[in-house]
Amino acid sequence: MYRSVFHRIALRIVGFFMNLYAVLFPKAAAHKAYQIFARTPKPILRGKELQFMETARQVPRRAGEHEILEYHWGEEGNKWILLAYGWGYNAGRWRHFVPQLVEAGYRVIAYDPPGHGLNQRGDRFLNALINKNIQLDLIKTYGTPEVVIGHSFGGASAVMALHDLPRLQRPKRLVVMASFSATRPIFDEYRRALGLWYWVHLNFIRYIEQMIHAPLESLDMARQSAALDNVDGLLIHDPFEKVTRFKHAERYHSYWPGSALLRAPHAGHHLGKPEVTDAVIEFAIQGKLPQAATFNTAPLMAGHDLVRYFVGMEH
Numbered sequence: 001m002y003r004s005v006f007h008r009i010a011l012r013i014v015g016f017f018m019n020l021y022a023v024l025f026p027k028a029a030a031h032k033a034y035q036i037f038a039r040t041p042k043p044i045l046r047g048k049e050l051q052f053m054e055t056a057r058q059v060p061r062r063a064g065e066h067e068i069l070e071y072h073w074g075e076e077g078n079k080w081i082l083l084a085y086g087w088g089y090n091a092g093r094w095r096h097f098v099p100q101l102v103e104a105g106y107r108v109i110a111y112d113p114p115g116h117g118l119n120q121r122g123d124r125f126l127n128a129l130i131n132k133n134i135q136l137d138l139i140k141t142y143g144t145p146e147v148v149i150g151h152s153f154g155g156a157s158a159v160m161a162l163h164d165l166p167r168l169q170r171p172k173r174l175v176v177m178a179s180f181s182a183t184r185p186i187f188d189e190y191r192r193a194l195g196l197w198y199w200v201h202l203n204f205i206r207y208i209e210q211m212i213h214a215p216l217e218s219l220d221m222a223r224q225s226a227a228l229d230n231v232d233g234l235l236i237h238d239p240f241e242k243v244t245r246f247k248h249a250e251r252y253h254s255y256w257p258g259s260a261l262l263r264a265p266h267a268g269h270h271l272g273k274p275e276v277t278d279a280v281i282e283f284a285i286q287g288k289l290p291q292a293a294t295f296n297t298a299p300l301m302a303g304h305d306l307v308r309y310f311v312g313m314e315h
Contacts, residue, residue, distance in 0.1 A: 008193070011193045011194050011195075012194065012195050014036065014194060015193075015194030015195040015196050016195065018032065018033060018036075018194060018196060018200065019195075019196060019197045019200050022197070022199075022200040022203065026200075026203050027203075027207075029200065029203070029204075030203045030204045030206070030207035031207065033196070033200075033204040033207070034204065034207060034208065034211070035125065037187075037190055038125045038126060038127050039115075039124055039125055040087075040088070040114065040115030040116060040124045040125070040126050041087075041088045041115075043088075043090060043115075043116060043117055043118075043120075044088075045090055045092070045117070045118075046092065048092065048095070049090055049091075049092020049093075049095065050092065052091075052092050052094075052095035052098075053071060053090070053091050053092055053117070053118065055073070056071035056072055056073050056091070056110075057071070057072040057073075058070065058071055058072075058118070059071075059072060060119070060121070063111075063133070063134045063137035063138065064133055064134070064137055066113070066114050066122065066130060066133075066134060067114060067119060067121040067122040068111050068112060068113055068114070068119060068134055069111065069112040069117065069118055069119040070109060070110070070111050070138075071091045071109065071110040071111065071112075072107070072108070072109055073098050073101075073102050073107070073108045073109075074101075074102040074105075074106055074107035074108050075107060076107060077107075078105055078106055078107040079105070079106055079107070079145075079146040080106060080107040080108065080109055080142060080143075080145050080146065081101055081106050081107070081108050081109070081145055081146060081147045081148070081149065081284060082109055082110075082135065082138060082139070082145040082147070082148045082149070082158075082171075083097065083098075083108060083109070083110040083148075083149050083150075083154075084110075084111070084131070084135060084148065084149070084150040084151070084154030084155065084157060084158050085110070085150075085151050085152070085153075085154045086151045086152025086153045086154050086155075086178070086269075087126075087152060087153040088116070089116070089117075089151070089152075089154075090112065090116060090117035090118070091110045091111070091112060091117055092117075093151065094108075094110055096272075096274075096277050097149070097277060097280065097281060098110075100281050100285075101281065101284065101285070104285045106146065106147075106285075109138065109142065109145075111134065111138065113126050113130070113131055113134055114126050114130070128153065128156060128157050128160065128183065128219065129160075129212060129219075131153065131154065131157035132157045132158075132160040132161045132164070133161075134157075135148075135157060135158060135161040136161050136164060136165070139161070139165065139169065144169050144170070144171060145171045146171055146172055146173070147171055147172065147173045147174070147175070147284045148161075148162070148171050148173075148174045148175070149174075149175040149177075149280060149284060150174070150175065150176055150177065150179065151177040151178060151179070151271070152177065152178050152179055152180075152243075152244060152269065153179070153180075154179075155175070155176040155177055155178070155179035156176075156179040156180050156181070156221045158174060158176065159174070159176060159179070159221040159224055159225050159228070159252075160219075160221055160224060162174060162228055162231060163221075163224035163225070163227050163228065167230055170228070170230060170231050171231065172231070172232060172287070173231065173232045173233075173234070173283060173284060173287060174228070174231050174232070174233050174234070175233075175234045175236065175280050175283060175284065176233065176234070176235050176236070176249075176252060177235075177236045177237070177271050177276075177280070178236070178237050178238065178241065178243070178244050178249075178269050178270075178271055179221070179244065179248065179249075179252075180221070180244050180248050181220070181221050181222035181247075181248040181249075181251040181252050182217075182219065182220040182221060182222060182223075182248075182251070183216060183219040183220075184216055184217065184219075184220075185248075187201075187204075187205060187208070187216065191204075221252070222248075222251035222252045222254070222255045222256075223255055225252050225255050225256040225259070226255040226256065226257070226299060226300070228256060228257070229257040229258065232258065232287060233252075233256050233258070233259035233260065234259070234260050234262065234279075234280070234283045234289060234290075234293070235249050235252050235253055235256075235259055235260065235261045235262065236249075236261075236262045236264055236271055236276060236279070236280070237249035237261070237262075237263065237264065237271075238263075238264050238265060238266065238267045238268055238269070238271065239263050239265055240265060240266060241267075241268055241269050243269035244269060249261055253294070253296050254296065254299065254300050255299055255300050256296060256299060257296065257299040258295070258296060258297070258299075259295070259296045259299075260289045260290070260293040260294065260295050260296075261293055261294050261295075261296075262276075262279060262290050262292060262293040263292070264276050
């Protein structure tokens with residue numbers, strides 16, 4: 001990920017003391033490593049984002065064990081679209097999407113998970129499983145959405161959520177924008193950023209696996225997308241971006257039956273170019289896929305024992 005020199009040095013200093021702490025207190029160090037990993041960044045809210053967020057009907061409530069803030073646009077009773085943004089973003093990210101979706105007759109709902117946007121109630125810790133469960137709670141509360149649009153962290157969480165839903169409760173369409181396809185590379189990046197010793201990192205991974213009661217490899221969103229054969233999928237990714245590498249989109253595309261992959265060169269991780277926004281809106285409203293997209297007609301089987309080598313799990 002892009003970081004300033006000061007930020008990289010600060011992370012290394014934290015990692016150095018974490019390694020020393022783990023020598024004496026390995027379990028406490030693993031817990032502290034998780035807290036650093038899952039702590040949300042301080043929100044940065046620009047004026048144009050706040051102005052847009054104020055156009056929504058804001059609904060604070062609890063989703064399971066966590067406080068969230070919902071944003072509602074459009075008429076109640078209309079078919080609805082769920083929007084899920086990425087780590088460190090806010091609902092202002094959708095200001096170029098919502099007006100056209102509402103004009104097309106949809107009700108649109110976005111949300112601030114813990115520690116994001118205007119939602120500063122409760123703790124400031126978040127992970128993909130919490131975000132997935134928030135999305136499942138929204139679907140349980142408001143019924144099956146017509147479309148889900150997810151960016152980065154929000155898109156990966158959406159794949160997990162739809163995988164856990166019964167087939168008949170899944171939306172017709174899902175857009176996944178610049179999203180990571182498995183959790184292992186994220187944790188490896190965390191290890192490299194802090195310079196954690198191998199055994200310290202291993203203790204941290206074991207702590208995570210005990211917390212989720214499953215091996216880390218089970219959190220593979222690309223493999224989970226293999227079950228979404230009844231959901232039309234549009235993947236959008238910049239082949240040159242460095243926040244989430246393009247191979248993540250390729251992994252999704254390899255597994256997801258009938259998925260379409262749109263390359264958006266030089267659109268960055270944010271994917272804020274007008275032509276990208278237009279492609280998402282056209283797909284959401286009409287189900288029309290971009291002509292430039294490639295299509296997966298022969299998906300890999302998620303359970304194949306050699307599939308890791310076929311799709312490039314190395315990182």
